[in-house]
Amino acid sequence: MVELRGVDAGYGERLILSGIDFSVRRGQLVAVMGGSGSGKTTLLRLVSGQLRARKGSVRVFGQSLERISEKELYALRRRMGMLFQFGALFTDLSVFDNVAFPLREHTDLPESMIRDLVLLKLNAVGLRGAATLMPSELSGGMARRVALARSVALDPELIMYDEPFAGLDPISLGVIGQAIRKLNDALGAASILVTHDVVESLSIVDYVYLVSQGKIIAQGTPDEIRNSPDPFVHQFIYAEADGPVPFHYPAPPLEESLLLEAEVAP
Amino acid sequence: MNRAILDLWVGAFVALGFAALMFLAMQVANVSEEGTRGETITLRARFEDIGGLKVKAPVKSAGVVVGRVAAIRFDPQTYQAEVEMKVSAAYPFPKDTIASILTSGLLGEQYVGLAAGADSEMLKDGDRIEMTQSALVLEKLIGQFLFNKAAEGGSK
Amino acid sequence: MIQLLRTLGHLTVDGVWQVGFATRFLFAMLRHSGPSFARFSLTIRELYFSGVLSLVIIVVSGAFVGMVLGLQGYDTLQRFGSESALGSIVALSLLRELGPVVAALLFASRAGSAVTAEIGLMKATEQLTAMDMMAVNPIARVVAPRFWGGVLSMPLLAAIFSTVGVIGGWFIGVVVIGVDNGTFWSQMANSVDFREDVVNGVVKSFVFGWAVSLIAVFQGYDCTPTAEGVSRAITKTVVYSSLMVLALDFILTSFMYIGK
Known part of the structure; x- marks a missing residue:
């Protein structure tokens, strides 16, 4: 359903993604993982x-997005x-x-049918009782679930999740994770899950792409990823502080910087 | 917010706005009493000197507004001012009407006064009023007054 | 010196760029204005927020401005013994200048800033992107109704301002000071021309409505999507709209009253 071949993309002068090959099939729940700023959201x-x-x-749903008009899009x-x-x-x-909405x-459904559909969707995320609340009265996890209900209101064939786990407590996180899996299967849709939460996503997805510095560095089923010998993958999955992905942003050696400061200070 | 209440408020707001516009038009600008409502005919007149007459100045007869000055031009052939007036068609004036430029009060605005004549034929659209009287310009009056005084003094 | 020149150059380029973008934005908005009228309830909502909610400040300010005009006008006029002209002074100043201009300035700070804040916050919290992703054009659904709500409210608010001002002037002049009631109104009616003064005032406020609303929605839509960016956009809305209103007022006045 989604097919990217040799894609480069970026904003302005900056190139964020290069040489991306990526595909999602119907019924698949695919995770795109990577550090912050690796280009997941750009994907x-x-x-x-x-x-x-x-x-x-x-290509999405078999249609190329290159010269698509606003209407077709x-x-x-x-x-x-x-989401x-x-x-x-x-x-x-x-x-x-x-x-x-x-x-x-x-x-052009009649209001009574819209009511039923909305209550069904809200029921699916367990928030039918919160229908009359305003968004400001919801907790972070509840808001995320309402947004989930909204994004599937039209029974989409492709669902995208941008960091659905960010800033959630472990319980809400589990609830959202399960909801994502269930919705994908119930709708027979394809889902793309962009996240840096390794544990939760590995437990629900079918396939994983690992992105680092604008390139796909590894892909496979959750098991393949877990057992990958690649040091990059290992560092990411097991959350080690230093490894092939350096802890330090590129900088001159510390001694030099400190000396420089000392020269300027007095 | 409830849709019906919203509509009600907005309806009240719009009604208030239009009421304000009506008030400005009727009470403040007093459209209804302009004296030039409905059909008008255009009359022309030449003056030696129009003084401070402006476009839109009232045209009055016996103190009642019957029209407005529509345009003022300078005629290079006669070196006179040509004044075009729109006068209500409801008040026909005789052919020998006299148009004069008058001042309301000592320093007030200037207007065109029409003094009806006795002719049985009436002025038609586009006609010219032949008999006119120029504006009294204060400086000229004073100048004349001084001149007369001097002349009096001389003759004594 | 070089630094100053460079900054100046940057500001100029940025300014021209912004004007270009704003123009393109205006056309995009006009093109997507269909739903604002086809589904008029969207615009009604915005009429409520920018029109009805501005009523209090407009009415109160209008009353005070009118009363001050009454006092000042009387004070000046009675030196020349022409208190009878009080009605004309009050009505003409309100209809020609103060009504449209002051109402537009108040409108910019009350409704314009609110619109900028609303659109800016929607942008900052990804609500606009979310809408775009739901195949609903945010310019058509969010921006255009707010723009038209402002454009339609402005002339009505200015008319209300002038009316309340005239009544305020009448209250001070006739009720408090004791100018003759009949003279007050008849002098007013004599010197105020419907086309020249009332219609021109409405035209002015209509133009101001376009300017203020465009600046407000544009600054909201164009803001940096952060809390700081939104607050900067609100400041810009108030400053730019006020300057724009005063500049446009000068231009319009020279066309309407002087150019003839």
């Missing part, structure tokens, strides 16, 4: 058409759902209206 922006590739081809996006890092709920709408915008 999602490519797939969702928010960013055009510099080089290579991006919107048609594609109706078949996608996206944002902090939920991005509309703060001026209630929980119910947030979930109803895509239904009201894109369908």
Whole structure:
């Protein structure tokens, strides 16, 4: 359903991703993992058409995104759902209206049917009782679940999650993880999960891409990744502070910097 | 916020806004009493000197506004001022009407006064008022007054 | 010196770039204005937020401005023994200048800043991107209704301001000081021309409404998506709209009253 071949992408002068080959099939739950600033989110922006590739081809639902018009892109996006890092709920709408938003915008369903659909979606994330609350009254985990219900309101074929676990306590984290897996299977959709939470995502996904410094450095099933001999992968999965990925941002040796300071100070 | 209440507030706001506009139009600008409502005819008149007459100045007859000055031009052939007036068609004036430029009060605004004549034929759209009287310019009056005084003194 | 020149150059380039982007943004917004009218409830909501919620400040300020005009006008006029012209002074100053201009300045700081803050926060919390991802164009759904809400409220607010001001001037002049009621209104009616003064005032406030609303939605949409960026955008909205209103007022006034 999603197919990237030899893709380069970036903002302005900066190249973020280079030579990316990436694919997701129907029914698959794929995780894209990597450190902060490695280009994971950029990958999602490519797939969702928010960013055009510099080089290579991006195909979603079999359609190339290179020269797509705004109208066609919107048609594609109706078949996608996206969960944002902090939920991005509309703060001026209630929980119910947030979930109803895509239904009201894109369908002509009668209000009674919208009501039923919204309550079903909210029930699926366990928040039917919170329908009348405003987003400001929700905890972080609840907001994330409402956003999840909203992103699947139109029963999308492709769901994207941008850091769904960021800033959640372990219980909420488990709840969201299970919800993501269940939704993917229930909808028969394909899902892309961008995260740096290793433990939770390895336990739910089918396939993993590991991104570092704009390149895909490893891929495979969770088991293959866990047992990978590659030192990069090992460092990332087992969260070691120093290894092939250096702890220090490139800098002149410490002694030099300190001496320099000493010269300037007096 | 409830949709109905929202609509109500906005409706009240819009109504208030239009009421304010109506107030400004009717009470403040007093559109209804302009004296030039409805059909108008255009009359022309030449003056030696219009003094401080402005476009939009009222045209009055017997103190009642019957029209407005529409345009003021300088005629290079006659070296006179050509004044165009729009006068209500509801008040026909005789052909021998006299147009004069008058001042309301000593220092007030200037207007065109129409004094009706006795002719049985009426002025039609585009006609010219032949008999006119120029504005009284204060400086000229004073100058004349001094001149007369001097002349009086001389003759004594 | 070089540094100063460089900064100046940067500011100029940035300024021109911004104007270009704002123009492109205006056209994008006009192109996507269909839903603002097809689904008028969207615009009604914004009329409530920028129009109805600005009413209090507009009415109160209008009353005070009118009353001050009444006092000052009377004080000056009575030296020349022409208190009877009080009505004309109050009405003309309000209709031609103070109504449109002061209402627009208040509108910029009350409603314009609120619109900038709202759009800026929606941008900072990814709500606009989320909407875009749901195949709903945020310019059509969020920006354009706020723009039209502002454009439609502004002339109404200015008219209300002028009306309340005239009544305030009347209160001071006639009720408190004791100028003759009939003289007050008839002098006013004599000197105020409907086309020249009332219509021109409405035209002015309409133009100001466009300017302030465009600046407000643009600054919100263009802001850096952080808390600091949003607060900077709000400041910019108030400063730029105020300057723009005063500059436009000068230009419009010279066209409307002097150019003839």
